[in-house]
Amino acid sequence: MSLLVVGSVALDSIETPTHSRERILGGSATYFAYSASFFTPVRLVGVVGEDFPDEHVVLLRGRNIDTAGLHVVKGGKTFFWKGKYQPNMNDRETLEVELNVFGDFRPQLPESFRQSDFLFLANGSPVTQMSVLEQAIDPQLIVADTMDLWIREQHSELMALLKRVDGLVMNDSEARLLTNDENLVAAGHKILKLGPRFVVIKKGEHGAMFFSAHETYVLPAYPTQRVVDPTGAGDSFAGGMMGYLASQGNFEPKTLKEAMAYGILVASYTVEDFSLDRLQNIGRADLDSRLVQFRKMLSF
């Protein structure tokens, strides 16, 4: 099945307690697409400025990621984010944001992308996300991410979007904010009433939970000692999950659960280095071998 992602492509400067890196490849659509590409070809829609290094585009294309939807704005500058992680590597502070060309992002799906089976609307304004849906022809599965900003400031637009999506992926704090419920199990079930047929709540280092009308799964994160940079873990999770689903061509409960496990495992590699550096050094076989360990760890 074809898989389309619409989201940000960025340059990030990142400080962790022990390292720092300047203007490295980042963005939700980037992490998503690269992670999904372990399982299936990906179509990417995003926007960058003229300052966006060619090598990044080459890297994505080399992974069977179709960049026909990556719009380069002449004279424009790429979305830039600078952040600093606290010693716990979980909490982070935004030091600088320059939206640049992403501020005016009005995604246009290339004609060849409009008929995509699986759609992932990475974090963005619900209005922008809805505009993508309006360009898509007969998608089979629509999954969206969102964040606190939209929950607070574009609530009714978000509610309208939720009625149109099959799945919602979000952080624990965002699920609590959206539902005003501190209990994540209760929050998950409340979100189902807003429209989506399933919801995945990401808990960072604590894994993820899945809720649908009849199924509840909860998986821990894969335990890794080497957490170098957590940036992009959530988008990698979503990419691994959606990529695996697209490769299987269905979203049956059994497939969804496996997809969630693969999402967790891709993310566990993502955090082991900056940007896509760790992912560039692994292959599908590494994911499969970590899957065997993960399954063993969880079976009793």
Add this chain to the structure above:
Amino acid sequence: MSLLVVGSVALDSIETPTHSRERILGGSATYFAYSASFFTPVRLVGVVGEDFPDEHVVLLRGRNIDTAGLHVVKGGKTFFWKGKYQPNMNDRETLEVELNVFGDFRPQLPESFRQSDFLFLANGSPVTQMSVLEQAIDPQLIVADTMDLWIREQHSELMALLKRVDGLVMNDSEARLLTNDENLVAAGHKILKLGPRFVVIKKGEHGAMFFSAHETYVLPAYPTQRVVDPTGAGDSFAGGMMGYLASQGNFEPKTLKEAMAYGILVASYTVEDFSLDRLQNIGRADLDSRLVQFRKMLSF
């Protein structure tokens, strides 16, 4: 195998965002013993005052908990704790503590208890915990709990204790404090170097992690919507785990992993009501049926 627990028996007053209860049965040894009693008989060593209601002793005895080691101090008052939970039901504030007879607790093992196969040293000063070890004859498995107070204030005594125990059970924040490492996987491995052959890190609503030289397990908490009072969840976890181990008579990796799952499941019931109220309404069959669901939830 015989199982002995030494720890606090208390009366708790608890406020949650929606309910409050006065002077209900609590304490680490209480939660531990009751939880373990689903799997095996338990020997309890603790201290209470004359104000301790008889019905609580009757309740424990009715569960095959031997209270020969429960010392009643004439004219004394029982350890009292009053706490208040924040809306997230995870963070809590201590409003009052009266150590009372627990302040002078010098555990004396009844002669009939000295030869116990499995020992659990619930949270207490490492000096007190060590004094129990000195009275025990040839225990096969010694597991201890500890807390931030002892890590900070009786560090060398705690280090001496760690060289004598087989297993250590503690909270995530305490593991970070003890090792000065924010990464729990790294922290777990550092703790192994201090003496214990295995360490279990409890993460509250996020489950628990297990580390030994060759094994790492990580299990999420069982997802429950009904969190009424989290008090005693950690001790229930330890009780379920140790009770199951004692019932199996070994601590092989496979048994330890099952024991961890049972610990998580007993704790998932404990939090569904105040004190031991929920546990009094379930039986081993409920635990086994939740185990089937938990296993299904985690298999992919």
